[in-house]
Amino acid sequence: MPELLSETTRHAISKISPKSVKETCAILKWAGFDPIPDKGGAIHSEGATFIRSAHASVTVRKTFAACDFSDPDVVARALKFAARAARLYATTKDADQSWLVRLDHALTDDGYGLDAPGDPLAAVTHFAALADSALPDAAAIRQELARLERALPDDTGAQIGRAKNLIEATAKAVLTLTGETVNDNDDVPVLVAKASQALGVHVTQAAGPQLAQVKRVLGRLHPLTHDVAELRNRAGDGHGVTGVAAVDAAVGRLAVRSAIAWCAFMLEVAMSGKPAGR
Structure with a gap:
């Protein structure tokens, strides 16, 4: 079955997730997901090793990657997460409003919205x-x-x-x-x-x-x-x-x-x- 929520939308949702992995996991769990926390790790590049810190956005992407987005219930959970995450993101001082606009456009293209009529x-x-x-x-x-x-x-x-x-x-x-x-x-x-x-x-x-x-x-x-x-x-x-x-x-x-x-x-x-x- 075709996916009901595009990769573009899922990526945009990940970009507006809270900075804290812990808070992101809490909202994912509240929305009905089993979070897969990002733990960071070592990155090896050109003979050097860098330690990458854990990222909330990666946590969202990992969690979503384990889900079947042809399932309407999974999509409903993702929209539930997105609605709460977007409200929190909009209140942060360094929020990049362009990501909220991109998310809105991506959701519209998929036939949804953060405030969809009837939701x-x-x-x-x-x-x-x-x-x-x-x-x-x-x-x-x-x-x-x-x-x-x-x-x-x-x-x-x-x-x-x-x-x-x-x-x-x-x-x-x-x-x-x-x-x-x-x-x-x-x-x-x-x-x-x-x-x-x-x-x-x-x-x-x-x-x-x-x-x-x-x-x-x-x-x-x-x-x-x-x-x-x-x-x-x-x-x-x-x-x-x-x-x-x-x-x-x-x-x-x-x-x-x-x-x-x-x-x-x-x-x-x-x-x-x-x-x-x-």
């Missing part, structure tokens, strides 16, 4: 920034997002479970933000309904010049949160579930996107200070 990891990153802007204390949501990141792209059950937890954390954050009482015994559908009512975006509160259209959108968006919660009970981690039903990885990613769609909508409405459609 759950990119959605997580964007939602984290939104939560920080909308909430005085986004710690609970940040915690769930970190757990969700760890579940991508391999653990479908954990993705579904974390998606449900993110909905719950966001609903509670909205209730706190609006001065409403949070009852820890409320289940997700109740929390979603209360949070929606607190922001004036419950389907029964829809208003504005596009009333019919807004009601239809809200009428489809809110039930998604219930479906994610029910899916978690059947196929997610948690509740001591045994004999968990097999669920395709795409369904896990869909649960993540659905959860983030609702959560982002709620925080955007909270920031705007007015109900949707008005």
Whole structure:
């Protein structure tokens, strides 16, 4: 099968890896790889011997060389590594911005992007920034997002479970933000309904010049949160579930996107200070 991520892209990813071999290995492991650390070594040239220090970029290339890039899961791990490495690289004082541009171009040529539309990891990153802007204390949501990141792209059950937890954390954050009482015994559908009512975006509160259209959108968006919660009970981690039903990885990613769609909508409405459609 043809490779799904070109050698050009893989080389560009290696060039924006952290300088520290240890840190690079940690991110590779987080992304789902078994790192092959570069240990440096002696180089013999024209009768002289030079000692080459270990390089993080070589660590990435060695690790990638041991992988099958015709496998979509391997590509997903590489993109996960690239997204985090690129964010770290961009903050370093001596970052060569041209490598970020080259990486972006190489990914585009391969049909990907660091912030590709529909990419759950990119959605997580964007939602984290939104939560920080909308909430005085986004710690609970940040915690769930970190757990969700760890579940991508391999653990479908954990993705579904974390998606449900993110909905719950966001609903509670909205209730706190609006001065409403949070009852820890409320289940997700109740929390979603209360949070929606607190922001004036419950389907029964829809208003504005596009009333019919807004009601239809809200009428489809809110039930998604219930479906994610029910899916978690059947196929997610948690509740001591045994004999968990097999669920395709795409369904896990869909649960993540659905959860983030609702959560982002709620925080955007909270920031705007007015109900949707008005």
